[in-house]
Amino acid sequence: MRRPRTLLAGAVALAALTLTGCGSADDPPGDGTTGPVTVFAAASLTEPFTALGRRFEADHPGTRVTFNFAGSSALATQITQGAPADVFASAAPGPMRTVTDAGDAVGEPAVFARNQLVIAVPTGDPKGVRGLADLARPGTKVALCAPQVPCGEAARKALDAAGVRLTPVTLEQDVKGALAKVKLGEVDAALVYRTDVRTAPELTGVEFPESARAVNDYPIVALKSAGHPTGAAAFVAYVRSPAGRAVLTEAGFQPPPA
């Protein structure tokens, strides 16, 4: 495991050297950040981070942000197995701990946003879903996230808090999978993040009180493996800046606890 990783890191570092060499002529006078930044981010961050990436590139000419969006836990595994990432943004502290425990992070992760679950139903709510208890009614098909991923863990906590026992028809591998099943009309409802419902005009989010018991903290950290420390630090700072927070709030995320 060690040797390929060192080789890969070497190759990436070499590529970075070449790139920074080329880019130095048109460096902005500001912080001098150039080159590629690879961000591994939770699937639920797809829309706001894509927008943030574009703004970051505009503010830092010469940089290029590439994203890998997937379930946070899968991303954590990829990072600890040597995937060349500069930044990791997780949908829960658990996968982040996997990365920090493996010694792949630079410094301490910082919580940059919080997210809450809602019940996603088709607009018009044909099944009349008002709360979690309605999901356990016979004949109501529900998609949840698998308990191994953050949205599934949050769903389990919320259902436990409500004392509701239900058998979903599917346990999806990430929140976008659960969202797709309700978008396609294959299930009547899915427990997804509030932010996910905002991205789907054909869906409505039904809020429920128990979601307050299952709030997800989203931590972000710069990583050691890929070797673009300035770009990584700049992107993390950008996400946590007022500009970054504005984009996240617009997407439906809540600010981190003060």
Place this chain on the structure above:
Amino acid sequence: MTATHDAAPTGSATAGPQRGGAARRRAAAGRVPAALLVPAGLGLLFLVLPLVGLLARAPWTTLPQRLTAPGVLTALRLSVQTATLATLLCLLLGVPLAWLLARVEFPGRRLVRALVTVPLVLPPVVGGVALLLVFGRRGLLGGWLDDTFGVTLPFSTAGVVLAEAFVAMPFLIIAVEGALRGADRRYEEAAATLGAGRWTTFTHVTLPLVAPGVTAGAVLCWARALGEFGATITFAGNYPGRTQTMPLAVYLALETDLESAVVLSLILLTVSVGILAALRDRWVTGP
């Protein structure tokens, strides 16, 4: 997987037994050329190294506990059952389709042949979405199936079989069609001259003639169905005991615990290689 390589020789050996006899004798007499040996060795290494990686990372000490962990056997049983049912479905529909493509001239045959291979190039996740758009609740046929027969396929074990058959059937059709094209048609013509109808000829002459090709195709089809992931999770979802096959269990294990994902992969690998090897010795006879 070894059956993959046997499929071609079975077909081509019957196709051209006369060709290159002298060349083959010369090649057999001389040394194996390095220009072939080196890439062949590299190819083998490329295919085998990932397996070595799995074996190297396997947590051998905790293996017994992990093997008996709840859910592992359930997923394994479901995988073997659904792959077998999918293969039967493919045989039932695929062999006649292969025969049609190989033996009957009809307009648009080349187009049909191209369409048959669509699942090969389609990303399996897209295949799963396409299946939902047809057999889903709001799908082209799904609503009617539900209203008329009360049958809902998504999120059911039958849905897993359907998804696997969709992805695996082209492997069977291509193998069987190849065997049919390679088979000596004079036997069929002789049967026809002796008064046998097309159905009798098919069952008594053609099928026995291409049996090795059908078996090789079925084995390949089964192996592909066993490893199916994308179409299954999209069309049938993931629920333990109902639709969670081994590949889905492996993917979800990967979310939290790399080692248990490695163990699950090894189990799937051992079982599939074991079954394929057993089948090979019994039914797939090499040239």
